[in-house]
Amino acid sequence: MPTLFVDKDNKYHKIYKQMLLARKFEEATVQLYREGLIRGFCHPYIGQEAVLIGINSKMQSQDSMITGYRCHAHTIIAGCDPKSVMAELTGRSTGCSKGKGGSMHMFSIKNRFYGGHGIVGAWTSLGTGIGFSHKYKEDNGVCVVFLGDGSSNQGQFFESMNMASLWNLPVLYIIENNGYAIGTSVERSAAGGPLHKRGECFGIDSEEVDGMDVEKMSEAADRGLSIARSGKPYIIEAATYRFRPHSMSDPDKHRSKEEIDKYKALDPISSYEQKCLKNKFMTEDEVKQIKKEVKEIVSESVKFAKESPFPENHEMFEDLYTKSL
Amino acid sequence: MNSEKVPVRVALRDAMAECMREDETVFVMGEDVAHYGGSYKVTEGLHKEFGDKRVIDTPISEMGFGGIGVGAALSGLRPVVEFMTFNFAMQAIDHIINSAAKSSYMSGGEAVCPIVFRGPNGMAAGTGAQHSQCFASWYAHCPGLKVISPYDSHSAKELLKASIKDPDPVVFLEQELMYGEGFALTNEKVEIGKAAVIRKGTDVTLVSFSRMVGFALKAAEECEKLGISCEVVDLRTLRPIDEKTIISSVKKTNRVLAIEEGWAYSGIASEVISIVNEKAWDSLDAEPLRVTAENTLLPYAKNLEELAVPTVEKIINKIKYLTNKI
Ligand SMILES: Cc1ncc(C[n+]2csc(CCOP(=O)(O)OP(=O)(O)O)c2C)c(N)n1
Ligand SMILES: [Mg+2]
Numbered sequence: 001m002p003t004l005f006v007d008k009d010n011k012y013h014k015i016y017k018q019m020l021l022a023r024k025f026e027e028a029t030v031q032l033y034r035e036g037l038i039r040g041f042c043h044p045y046i047g048q049e050a051v052l053i054g055i056n057s058k059m060q061s062q063d064s065m066i067t068g069y070r071c072h073a074h075t076i077i078a079g080c081d082p083k084s085v086m087a088e089l090t091g092r093s094t095g096c097s098k099g100k101g102g103s104m105h106m107f108s109i110k111n112r113f114y115g116g117h118g119i120v121g122a123w124t125s126l127g128t129g130i131g132f133s134h135k136y137k138e139d140n141g142v143c144v145v146f147l148g149d150g151s152s153n154q155g156q157f158f159e160s161m162n163m164a165s166l167w168n169l170p171v172l173y174i175i176e177n178n179g180y181a182i183g184t185s186v187e188r189s190a191a192g193g194p195l196h197k198r199g200e201c202f203g204i205d206s207e208e209v210d211g212m213d214v215e216k217m218s219e220a221a222d223r224g225l226s227i228a229r230s231g232k233p234y235i236i237e238a239a240t241y242r243f244r245p246h247s248m249s250d251p252d253k254h255r256s257k258e259e260i261d262k263y264k265a266l267d268p269i270s271s272y273e274q275k276c277l278k279n280k281f282m283t284e285d286e287v288k289q290i291k292k293e294v295k296e297i298v299s300e301s302v303k304f305a306k307e308s309p310f311p312e313n314h315e316m317f318e319d320l321y322t323k324s325l
Numbered sequence: 326m327n328s329e330k331v332p333v334r335v336a337l338r339d340a341m342a343e344c345m346r347e348d349e350t351v352f353v354m355g356e357d358v359a360h361y362g363g364s365y366k367v368t369e370g371l372h373k374e375f376g377d378k379r380v381i382d383t384p385i386s387e388m389g390f391g392g393i394g395v396g397a398a399l400s401g402l403r404p405v406v407e408f409m410t411f412n413f414a415m416q417a418i419d420h421i422i423n424s425a426a427k428s429s430y431m432s433g434g435e436a437v438c439p440i441v442f443r444g445p446n447g448m449a450a451g452t453g454a455q456h457s458q459c460f461a462s463w464y465a466h467c468p469g470l471k472v473i474s475p476y477d478s479h480s481a482k483e484l485l486k487a488s489i490k491d492p493d494p495v496v497f498l499e500q501e502l503m504y505g506e507g508f509a510l511t512n513e514k515v516e517i518g519k520a521a522v523i524r525k526g527t528d529v530t531l532v533s534f535s536r537m538v539g540f541a542l543k544a545a546e547e548c549e550k551l552g553i554s555c556e557v558v559d560l561r562t563l564r565p566i567d568e569k570t571i572i573s574s575v576k577k578t579n580r581v582l583a584i585e586e587g588w589a590y591s592g593i594a595s596e597v598i599s600i601v602n603e604k605a606w607d608s609l610d611a612e613p614l615r616v617t618a619e620n621t622l623l624p625y626a627k628n629l630e631e632l633a634v635p636t637v638e639k640i641i642n643k644i645k646y647l648t649n650k651i
């Protein structure tokens with residue numbers, strides 16, 4: 001299990017390594033998709049890494065997390081072995097969902113990661129319910145609910161915010177605003193002010209953060225988590241961008257090359273790397289070492305996935321219920 | 326046991342209260358369930374005993390609190406989510422199907438979702454099409470759910486307790502017109518997935534569930550006067566359906582009439598008949614038949630409403646036909 005994250009208590013190493021792993025892992029999924037080993041829908045997280053890793057850097061062990069289908073990085077960062085995530089992507093029985101969930105449906109309940117969901121916006125209510133559980137059990141946990149700009153248009157998000165505020169639930173909503181819901185831009189889908197203000201009528205405070213800057217995300221997480229922990233839901237809107245098409249099946253005709261290049265120049269990982277080197281938080285050698293370790297983890301997970309067996313036929317009927325009927 | 330009659334409503338309430346006393350993680354949420362005691366008074370008294378934390382009035386946000394309930398279940402609580410009626414659960418059906426029913430499977434068994442969605446289902450009196458639909462076959466269609474629709478107070482109570490304790494998501498379909506009906510509680514063992522032969526007979530098997538079981542019993546009584554002996558099977562659980570009890574009864578009577586309050590098309594009665602065709606074909610002496618709602622929406626006018634739904638008379642006519650006693 002991800003010993004890589006704890007091999008040193010150096011927070012710069014850890015953050016850099018996590019972002020790099022998220023990136024390289026997704027690059028490998030893109031490759032495996034092209035080879036036909038990953039099927040169906042597959043949504044890379046490339047470009048948005050600073051959002052998840054910044055938020056995660058301030059989460060406590062009792063906190064929980066939920067997101068949509070762009071979930072491979074979330075599953076790994078939550079603590080699930082990258083091997084079993086890649087095995088899931090390739091539909092193997094060694095996958096974290098035994099090959100029955102696929103790219104969009106991954107969980108790591110023991111690490112309080114509740115998925116990996118395919119119905120846009122539905123997990124905002126689920127996450128609010130997990131926040132409800134934290135409060136009910138008085139475990140001092142916060143549920144961090146990641147959602148997209150498009151997801152923030154779902155009616156149930158508003159229902160959830162209303163109840164979260166009404167019932168003082170410890171929920172931190174992170175709107176990952178990457179500008180698009182597949183091919184529809186935020187401008188063409190969301191009326192009114194900025195997305196983070198959508199909780200205003202329910203008395204929910206919020207802020208907007210540069211989602212390409214992992215340190216700013218981390219600072220925002222500190223504020224957001226402590227407000228949520230005090231029993232007041234909070235919203236952080238992270239301004240981010242996906243470098244790749246919406247999914248592997250998206251021709252990406254709706255965005256100009258200039259626009260994509262503009263954001264690629266703000267790459268959250270290379271800018272963090274530069275900053276750490278400049279400020280001597282990391283040495284060139286350490287960066288090299290981390291890159292090497294990440295490469296190994298990714299290639300091991302690909303190897304593991306490729307060598308793993310597909311599920312047996314009988315597994316088709318298993319796990320529908322806690323006990324087979 | 327006490328032979329005093331207990332209304333279905335009270336049996337359901339007592340089931341929730343008993344589970345709540347036993348298990349701190351059980352809570353009830355829904356519209357008007359706390360202070361008001363439930364639109365149909367099924368949760369009456371619970372708020373007084375268990376307080377704000379465990380008996381929760383929600384805003385009118387079925388999709389939102391449906392999802393909140395599922396999220397709470399996935400993270401270790403045992404929610405009982407009341408829908409004012411199942412007509413309104415359409416707003417939340419995404420969470421019942423896509424979130425609750427599928428989480429275990431899609432996670433390879435890692436995510437468990439011990440939730441109960443309950444409330445009145447089926448027709449009410451004079452409420453028109455949007456407030457009078459049976460959703461039994463909608464939910465029973467989907468693997469991953471357990472679907473229960475009891476008839477009398479004892480099975481309602483025992484099955485609701487079993488549902489709350491069950492580790493899997495349960496859709497628990499009640500019937501408004503049955504809430505006030507009283508039945509004696511018994512010692513009978515009742516389990517999820519088990520149907521019951523509640524009247525023994527030799528000539529024809531009547532298979533039904535919920536309020537229609539009462540109609541089937543009445544028809545059976547009438548038919549006895551005509552010399553026809555009906556066996557009545559109360560399905561109680563619609564998924565997993567108890568094929569064994571249906572088949573063994575039909576093998577004995579050689580005739581089957583399936584009765585439901587919902588529409589015929591892709592209905593529970595159709596499913597019962599398919600089971601009989603596939604697994605008891607050789608024992609049939611007559612074609613399997615159904616009595617269901619007519620193929621229309623439920624009209625408001627009283628005369629039309631009566632025509633649109635199953636009646637004891639319609640059931641008797643089909644029984645007579647099946648047994649050649651027209
Ligand atoms: C209820 C529902 N409607 C539509 C879809 C199809 N769909 C999948 S992703 C998506 C866009 C969501 O965009 P956003 O929330 O901004 O997230 P992003 O993909 O940008 O991360 C849509 C419309 C779906 N999965 N679920
Ligand atoms: Mg988006």
